[in-house]
Amino acid sequence: MSDLNKLGLAEARDALRKGDTTSVELTEACLKAIDAADALNAFVHKTPEIALERAKAADTRIKAGDAPSMCGLPVGIKDLFCTKGVDSQAASNILKGFKPEYESTVSQKLVDAGSVMLGKLNMDEFAMGSSNETSAYGDVVSPWRRDGSDAKLTPGGSSGGSAAAVAADLCLAATGTDTGGSIRQPAAFTGTVGIKPTYGRCSRWGIVAFASSLDQAGPMTKSVRDAAIMLEAMAGHDPKDSTSADLAVPDFEAMLTGDIKGKKIGIPKEYRMEGMPAEIENLWADGTAMLKDAGAEIVDISLPHTKYALPAYYVIAPAEASSNLARYDGVRYGHRATLEAGDGITEMYEKTRAQGFGHEVQRRVMVGTYVLSAGFYDAYYNRARRVRTLIKKDFEDVFAAGVDAILTPATPSAAFGLGEMTDADPVQMYLNDVFTVTVNLAGLPGISVPAGLDAQGLPLGLQLIGRPWEEGDLLNTAYALEQAAGFVAKPGKWW
Amino acid sequence: MSIDQSTAAKVAKLARIKVEEDALPALADEFNTILGFIEQLNEVDVEGVEPMTSVTPQRLKRREDVVNDGNQQDKVLSNAPDAREGFFAVPKVVE
Numbered sequence: 145m146s147d148l149n150k151l152g153l154a155e156a157r158d159a160l161r162k163g164d165t166t167s168v169e170l171t172e173a174c175l176k177a178i179d180a181a182d183a184l185n186a187f188v189h190k191t192p193e194i195a196l197e198r199a200k201a202a203d204t205r206i207k208a209g210d211a212p213s214m215c216g217l218p219v220g221i222k223d224l225f226c227t228k229g230v231d232s233q234a235a236s237n238i239l240k241g242f243k244p245e246y247e248s249t250v251s252q253k254l255v256d257a258g259s260v261m262l263g264k265l266n267m268d269e270f271a272m273g274s275s276n277e278t279s280a281y282g283d284v285v286s287p288w289r290r291d292g293s294d295a296k297l298t299p300g301g302s303s304g305g306s307a308a309a310v311a312a313d314l315c316l317a318a319t320g321t322d323t324g325g326s327i328r329q330p331a332a333f334t335g336t337v338g339i340k341p342t343y344g345r346c347s348r349w350g351i352v353a354f355a356s357s358l359d360q361a362g363p364m365t366k367s368v369r370d371a372a373i374m375l376e377a378m379a380g381h382d383p384k385d386s387t388s389a390d391l392a393v394p395d396f397e398a399m400l401t402g403d404i405k406g407k408k409i410g411i412p413k414e415y416r417m418e419g420m421p422a423e424i425e426n427l428w429a430d431g432t433a434m435l436k437d438a439g440a441e442i443v444d445i446s447l448p449h450t451k452y453a454l455p456a457y458y459v460i461a462p463a464e465a466s467s468n469l470a471r472y473d474g475v476r477y478g479h480r481a482t483l484e485a486g487d488g489i490t491e492m493y494e495k496t497r498a499q500g501f502g503h504e505v506q507r508r509v510m511v512g513t514y515v516l517s518a519g520f521y522d523a524y525y526n527r528a529r530r531v532r533t534l535i536k537k538d539f540e541d542v543f544a545a546g547v548d549a550i551l552t553p554a555t556p557s558a559a560f561g562l563g564e565m566t567d568a569d570p571v572q573m574y575l576n577d578v579f580t581v582t583v584n585l586a587g588l589p590g591i592s593v594p595a596g597l598d599a600q601g602l603p604l605g606l607q608l609i610g611r612p613w614e615e616g617d618l619l620n621t622a623y624a625l626e627q628a629a630g631f632v633a634k635p636g637k638w639w
Numbered sequence: 640m641s642i643d644q645s646t647a648a649k650v651a652k653l654a655r656i657k658v659e660e661d662a663l664p665a666l667a668d669e670f671n672t673i674l675g676f677i678e679q680l681n682e683v684d685v686e687g688v689e690p691m692t693s694v695t696p697q698r699l700k701r702r703e704d705v706v707n708d709g710n711q712q713d714k715v716l717s718n719a720p721d722a723r724e725g726f727f728a729v730p731k732v733v734e
Contacts, residue, residue: 245714344695357694386699455679466654473655475727480720489730494657506656510666511673513654514642524677529690531683536694570669571676587694612695 148173150313153217153370154397160206160216167206167216170316171199171260174218178262178314183639186299186309188223188281189231189264198260205258214377215258220309220318223264224271225251225361226350230261234352235279236269238500239478248350249382250319250361257377262315266305269502270469271326271354274576275565276304278504283562286334287312287635291601294638297559300330300576306364307334311635317365317374321351323358324457325580328592331364332554332605335594335633337371337626338364339619342612343587344389345375347382355464356387358457358584368593368623372396375615391613399616404624405439410547414450415579417556423598424553431551431595431606434628435621445547447538452531453582454574459515459528460585465505466512472500507570536586543611549621552579554592554605579607589615591622594631603633642670 148170151159159165175195178187195218202216226232226244233239247255255261268278275298276284286299286308299308303320307330310318320327322340331338339362346361353359363374376397381390411432416425436442474480474496481495501509515524542550556578565573583590589612592605606625610618642650647667651658658666716722721729 242718245711245717342695344697383700383702387693387695387697389695389697390700449683452680452683455677458673459677459680470655474720475729476715477718478720483730487730489732490655491657492730493655494652497655498657501656506654507666507669507673510647510650510654510656511670514650514670514674515677517650517653524680526690527680527683527685528677529692530685530688531680532691532694533688534683534685536691569672571672574676585694 149177151316152366153214153316153373154367156217156316157214157373161211167199167202167260168196170216171195171218171262174262174315181312181314181639184285184287184308184312185282186266186284186305186312186314187220187263188266188305191230191261191263194230195260195262202258202260212256212258213373214254216260217258217316218260218262219254220262220265220306220315221251222303222306222319222321223267224321224352225319226352227251227261227264231264232352233280234270235267235281236500236502236505237280237479238472238497242477246350249347249384250351250378253378253380254319259377265309265318268302268304269505270352270465271302271321271323272465272504272508273301274325274329274573275560275562276301277562278502280502284308285562286559287639288334288559288602289635289638296562298333298562300333300559302326303330303364307331307336307338310334310336310364310366312639317363317370319361319378320364321359321361322584323354323461324584325577327362327364328580328590328605328607329555329576331592332594333559333603335603335631336364336366337368337591337593338362339371339375339591339615340583340589341375341379341615342589344387345379345615347385347388349382349384353468355461356468357464358461368619368626369397369400371591372400372619394616396616396619399620400623401620402624402627404435404621407440407548407621408546409435409440409442410445410542410550411442412445412447412450412550412552414447415552417578421557424556424604427596427604427606428551428553431625431629434625435551438624438628443547445542445550447542447582449531449534449538450582453535453585454578456528456531456535457577457581457585458574459524460532462508462512463516463525464512466509466516469505469509472497532585535582539586539588548611549618550609552607552609554579554607558598558600558602558604583609588612589618591618593622593625593629595625595629596631597633642667642674
């Protein structure tokens with residue numbers, strides 16, 4: 145078989161079980177593709193030795209007829225996941241050289257499922273960003289380009305390395321994390337599938353924390369079927385994360401029938417933003433028509449507090465980040481600033497954090513510190529948490545009225561150029577998450593499915609939002625949308 | 640609410656991030672842009688609404704109050720920038 149790295153998880157799994165190829169062959173094809181793609185800056189710590197060792201072990205298990213669900217399938221791991229003995233620095237200089245003595249629950253589950261780790265993937269620093277331009281490793285370059293242009297584009301963020309690696313066929317699939325849209329926005333920008341499950345579905349243990357009440361891990365894949373396979377492997381209760389749900393994980397792949405007859409799909413009027421490009425508007429209308437043709441009932445719905453989701457997010461997420469990132473003090477791990485004579489422990493903290501954190505991270509930590517400080521806690525933080533209650537209630541009301549899933553655009557535009565937003569104020573960059581952030585605040589599952597190309601040949605995605613814990617049903621609706629949209633475009637190889 | 644340079648300096652101090660004097664005006668400007676955006680929340684009627692504490696209505700699990708981990712001093716210290724004689728080392732704290 146040729147071009148083994150271009151396979152998806154399901155195809156590769158079936159080929160392995162039939163004996164058409166081996167995990168070592170698949171892994172070598174990916175390692176070769178990774179080495180030839182340094183221009184994308186997606187893989188920042190390569191682990192070929194671990195990969196080949198696990199691939200050999202997987203081949204032995206497959207031969208013995210003892211293959212778990214992802215046996216022998218090569219994947220990339222976002223740098224936010226702690227991986228034992230392998231650099232895990234959340235794309236930050238403050239964690240430079242950090243080699244965890246433990247493995248995150250999700251990446252351990254992927255090992256247990258037989259998958260093969262190829263290396264660690266670039267991302268925005270501490271997952272704070274929407275363009276992968278805040279990384280200490282430098283920008284990730286999207287494999288996609290506008291027609292007739294060689295301008296470098298963003299793959300989105302924060303899981304930009306994961307999205308670029310999957311789109312460029314450097315791996316079969318990758319892990320991502322999503323706090324405000326960090327799986328779904330890069331998936332939409334790169335023509336890949338990304339699902340953020342219900343809050344509590346995947347354990348957060350061993351994933352570097354950004355905003356603990358919002359963070360969730362999820363898969364980034366080449367198809368909805370692959371997302372179902374990988375989410376099942378990643379999900380499940382973990383006693384080490386008190387917010388992880390003690391619920392059985394269904395066989396998501398078995399739920400992909402493509403039959404959505406009679407399903408009620410809500411179209412929220414508040415997501416029709418002023419100044420939304422006609423292409424996004426048309427894509428949304430096309431997606432609505434596809435679901436209708438597949439037998440779904442389309443209903444107009446209202447989520448009245450949508451407008452307040454981003455401002456609430458930019459109180460809650462920085463507040464939690466300022467608390468979580470207090471642990472980077474130069475004492476236990478990572479960077480410590482060189483001190484001058486007479487410097488005490490306070491100077492050590494202040495210099496270490498000024499040197500170790502990038503600009504965006506510093507800004508968010510300080511905004512979080514401010515909204516939590518005496519005198520402002522009620523006005524900002526408690527008010528934002530009240531608004532969050534209202535945002536969640538908006539969704540509860542439409543689900544109570546019988547809506548099964550909600551269809552929205554995934555992003556307000558196609559991918560933009562690297563550096564294009566440099567001079568914009570931070571709020572402009574935050575607007576990238578306008579359609580995705582509500583889902584994190586409400587703790588719901590959301591998936592981005594590639595649905596079309598814009599006039600310049602760049603991918604656009606649609607988002608489906610599901611009921612809590614019903615990822616199986618959501619994946620099935622996404623599967624129906626994927627089949628109807630028939631998105632097959634791939635970036636032309638220039639790297 | 641407008642943030643001036645002295646407030647920006649105070650916030651940086653609270654966050655334990657060293658910000659040079661000449662970077663304060665730009666920092667204050669950025670804070671004001673972000674806080675201006677956040678001000679929209681004042682339009683929402685939140686009277687009688689409970690602040691969210693948990694997005695999923697689950698009771699936190701309890702576990703047995705027993706020792707289930709430990710005896711790994713070397714691992715705990717393995718990533719420390721400065722570890723000596725089994726401890727994390729820091730600059731002098733008490734005069």
